Amino acid sequence: MSLPFAIIDVFAASPLAGNPLAVVQGGDELPDDTLAAIAGEFNLVETTFVLQATLPGATRRLRSFTAAGHEVFGAGGHNSLGAWLWLAQSGRLELKERRTDFTQEIGGQLFPLSIDATPGQPIRVTMAQSPARWGSQVEDLAGLAASLGLAPDTVNGDGPPIQVVDTGAGHLMVALRDREAVDAARPDVDALGAILRQSGAEGCYVFSLDPPSVETLAYARFFNPTMGIGEDPATGTAAGPLAAHLVHHGFASPERVVIEQGTKLGRPSLIEVEIDGLAVRISASGVIAAEGKLWL
Structure with a gap:
């Protein structure tokens, strides 16, 4: 049997940027x-x-797996955004000239888009x-910094709390001193994984509030050793919690x-998030970089 597939670069305006996602149609x-x-x-x-x-009411059902074989749930990550971008760009959906509403099924739940x-x-x-939703805070900042391969003074005590925030997946939000500290992070997979498991987090989103462009508020990197992901180039399920965290603590307007x-x-990526109270909406565009057939 064969199944059509595509590679779509999510959060990108041109190929070979953003976060590449493989999308396969079929396999039920x-x-x-x-x-x-x-x-x-x-x-x-x-x-x-x-x-x-x-x-009932769902247009499509999505299932997503990491390269290590872990199934991923929740909406608003590049895995779901990219699938719908591909469906729309490849002519597999009936679209109005402006907004068209759909419903997706993920993990037995319905999510609008x-x-x-x-x-x-x-x-x-x-x-x-x-x-x-806000979860536990990490108090041992020196230990956390060490797990990221950083000096203790690089963790920004003047930023929002070092805390787990969840908008579908719980990730640890870690404010660092500046962009250079974000780029210098070299996680110890075992040490960071232990901290994440202890705090009830899946991944770790390190960020600073000194991005190089006036259009962006934060500069970030994402590490997820608990799911076998070294570093992810663009993470909607972490950007949503970070935006909510920054707005909640007065570091951003909603x-x-x-x-x-x-x-x-x-793989430069720009992730746009809107916050309305506790509600979080994430938007993305992207480009199809490759298409073909998967033979089984």
């Missing part, structure tokens, strides 16, 4: 270990399978994440928070 009948093996074959941060919906197909503009997908990520990896 394949067992989980085969889906995980396909994700390993692509060896990208995540691979998303676009499947037939099983819940909208697609803006304004003529002359890049197609843009916007979706809601779960309402922001209308529009733009976060730069991926620059250190040579």
Whole structure:
């Protein structure tokens, strides 16, 4: 059998930037270990399978796996944004000239999204994440800094609390002194993984509030040793919590928070988030970089 696939660069305006995602159409009948093996074959941060919906009201069902074989849930990450960008750009959806609303099924839950197909503009997908929730704080900042390969004084005590924030996935938000400290981070996978597990977090989002552009508020990198991900070039499920965290503590206005990520990896990405109370919405455009067939 063969299945069509594409590689789409999410949070990018041109190919070979942003966060590359493998999207496979079909595979409903394949067992989980085969889906995980396909994700390993692509060896990208995540691979998303676009499947037939099983819940009433859903347009499509999505399942996403990391290259290490872990299934990923929740909406508003590049794995779901990229799948809908591909569906829209490849003509697999009926779109109005401006906003069209859809519903996606992920992990037995329904999540709304909208697609803006304004003529002359890049197609843009916007979706809601779960309402922001705040979890545990990390008090041992010296130990945390050491796990990131940094000196203790690089953790910014004047920034928002070093805390787990969840808008669908719980990640540890770590404010660092400046952009140079963010770029200097070299995590000890075992030490950082232990801190994340102890705090109830999945990944670690290090950031500073001195980005190189006036259009962006934060400069960030994402590490997720608990899911076998060394570094991710653009992480919607971490950008949403960070934007909520910054707004909650008075470091940002809620209308529009733009976060730069991926620059250190040579995959520059801009992630746009809107906050309304506890509600979090994330938007992305992207480009199809490759298409083909997967033979099984």
